[in-house]
Amino acid sequence: MNQARSRGAVGPDAADLFWKVLSLTLLLLGAAVMLLPFLWMLLSSFKTPVEIIRTPPTFWPENPTLAAFSTVLTRAPFFTWMRNSLVVAVAVTALVLFTSSLTGYIFAKFDFPGKQALFVLVLVTMMVPFQVVMIPTYLIVARLHLLNTLWALIIPSAVSAFGVYLCKQFIEGIPTDLIEAARIDGAGELRIFLTIIIPLIRPTLAALGIFTFMASWNNYLWPLIAINDEHKMTIPLALAYFTTSHHGARWDLVMAATTLMVIPVIIVFLFFQREFIRGLALTGLKG
Amino acid sequence: MTSWKRWLRPANRSRALFVAGALTPVMLLFFVFFILPITASVVLAFYRYSPLDPDSPFIGVRNFLNLVSDPVFRKAVRNTFYFVLAAVPVNLLITLPIAIGLDGVRRRWLRDSLRAVYFLPTVAPIVAAAVIWAYLYQPVNGLLNAFIGHLGIPRILWLTSAKWAMPSVIVMSLWQDIGYNIVIFLAGLEAIPSVFYEAAKIDGAGRWHLFRNITFPLLSRTSSFVLVMTMISYLQVFAQMQVMTNGGPHDSTRVLALFIYDSAFRYNQMGYASAAAVILLGVTLLLTLLALWLTRRMSQWEY
Known part of the structure; x- marks a missing residue:
């Protein structure tokens, strides 16, 4: 992201001002549209069971109440789901960061027979849609007796082709002399990796880590397949399960649960916004 | 291209050990959860396979024709x-x-x-x-x-x-x-x-x-x-x-x-x-x- 540029070399005239005002108005209008569903979610979660079924609906809650939140938190195993999601996301992120940086380092700075073939093999897996691998993955995980455990959500996600590729790209930019010098000083291979390579690619790892965490936190299709025990569910799975099974019954509860699920992600995003967007722009990564 | 022989020289042994030790578990995971499923998916497409049915015959392109x-x-x-x-x-x-x-x-x-x-x-x-x-x-x-x-x-x-x-x-x-x-x-x-x-x-x-x-x-x-x-x-x-x-x-x-x-x-x-x-x-x-x-x-x- 570079500094503000001056494009008005000719100087502002009436047409320029018109366009500027018009585009800003449209941008603000669009932003309002983007925020409205979140606002509606938030407002609905504060409504009473009576108010939520009123037709036409009220916009602002008349008697704002936290009842829906307390019902969700006490009647449903919400904290269990939260913990499951957190355990899985933290474990997957830690594993992906470790395996990606290590493998990326090896592919970038070591030479060994069969390296090209292995790297191509890793890259090929990157473009394959999950729907293509989900059936055999399910059968394999079933054979390993991991269905309905959090391991089923962690182990298959412990490696990431994209992560390996990303780390390799960045580690290739590190001068090899640095590594050689450390070797001459008698540093072991693992120590070189941990004390020289890792600190140098920290920004890359930050971006990769945030993406991995978010992807894991938001993942739906694989948990849907691998988990059906209510107490092993992650939050997205539980939300979809309870919304679709108790169809349309209690929107105040559903919106409260949704709010509880969305707020942490939004906070994390606002906190790491810079890394997030830089990482995305840098790599062109798509969700 | 490096040869296996060079890699087994004592001077390079610690490096070879590092590469092999780090790469084996990672590649194993890639194999079990990516390469194997991709292959298996293509193979399964030519079988009538249901986890509930013990009989899963090879049926050629029948699945594709039925689709x-x-x-x-x-x-x-x-x-x-x-x-x-x-x-x-x-x-x-x-x-x-x-x-x-x-x-x-x-x-x-x-x-x-x-x-x-x-x-x-x-x-x-x-x-x-x-x-x-x-x-x-x-x-x-x-x-x-x-x-x-x-x-x-x-x-x-x-x-x-x-x-x-x-x-x-x-x-x-x-x-x-x-x-x-x-x-x-x-x-x-x-x-x-x-x-x-x-x-x-x-x-x-x-x-x-x-x-x-x-x-x-x-x-x-x-x-x-x-x-x-x-x-x-x-x-x-x-x-x-x-x-x-x-x-x-x-x-x-x-x-x-x-x-x-x-x-x-x-x-x-x-x-x-x-x-x-x-x-x-x-x-x-x-x-x-x-x-x-x-x-x-x-x-x-x-x-």
Whole structure:
């Protein structure tokens, strides 16, 4: 992201001002549209069971109440789901960061027979849609007796082709002399990796880590397949399960649960916004 | 190319040990959870396989033939193309102008906050987004029908009529993920050197000319990347359909990914589902090749 540029070399005239005002108005209008569903979610979660079924609906809650939140938190195993999601996301992120940086380092700075073939093999897996691998993955995980455990959500996600590729790209930019010098000083291979390579690619790892965490936190299709025990569910799975099974019954509860699920992600995003967007722009990564 | 012999020399032994020790577990995971499933998927496509049935015979291309004559599969393919062909162009037509607009915002804080707002839905879990929109689309006390009711327009059955369900899901999907493309376009725009614009302005070029002759060609690499990545990701659309409509009404939102999921995990026809997955893989690979070809072609515009 570079500094503000001056494009008005000719100087502002009436047409320029018109366009500027018009585009800003449209941008603000669009932003309002983007925020409205979140606002509606938030407002609905504060409504009473009576108010939520009123037709036409009220916009602002008349008697704002936290009842829906307390019902969700006490009647449903919400904290269990939260913990499951957190355990899985933290474990997957830690594993992906470790395996990606290590493998990326090896592919970038070591030479060994069969390296090209292995790297191509890793890259090929990157473009394959999950729907293509989900059936055999399910059968394999079933054979390993991991269905309905959090391991089923962690182990298959412990490696990431994209992560390996990303780390390799960045580690290739590190001068090899640095590594050689450390070797001459008698540093072991693992120590070189941990004390020289890792600190140098920290920004890359930050971006990769945030993406991995978010992807894991938001993942739906694989948990849907691998988990059906209510107490092993992650939050997205539980939300979809309870919304679709108790169809349309209690929107105040559903919106409260949704709010509880969305707020942490939004906070994390606002906190790491810079890394997030830089990482995305840098790599062109798509969700 | 290095030889095995050189690697076994004592001087290199610690390095070889490191490579082998680190790579073995990682490659094992890649093999078990990526390479093996991809292969198995292609193999399964030629078998009649159900986990409930002990007998799973090789049936050649029968699964593919059955797919082609299965009206639900044909509907799913049509719906997937409907989704991709409608949502991708609209996505680009929305995201590029928004990115250009954001690029023109001088105030740093305003530009960054607006970008964050547009990006916000992409970080929310897609299930949450689908649930919120299912509520917005409620026929009787949903916000959308209340709003158009104020304008005197009769209620629309957003998710429960075959005509409106797909457009409604498309609108939700666009809201959910235009943030990605806006950020990528914006990064592409910010990379265009401003001297080009200044020079053209001195020559008296108008707004449209600046876009047509500078922005558009210099952004073509970004655009082709965005186009293909969006197509690939939309081909795999799943969660919003599964949560909001579950493919209905009358299969009007049953897309390929949902067809594969239901065939495999609701009806236990895993061979049949794998055949459909192989078709999805084929289309995705074609698009990937297109992406490679496009980026190579577009690199002539490098500046």
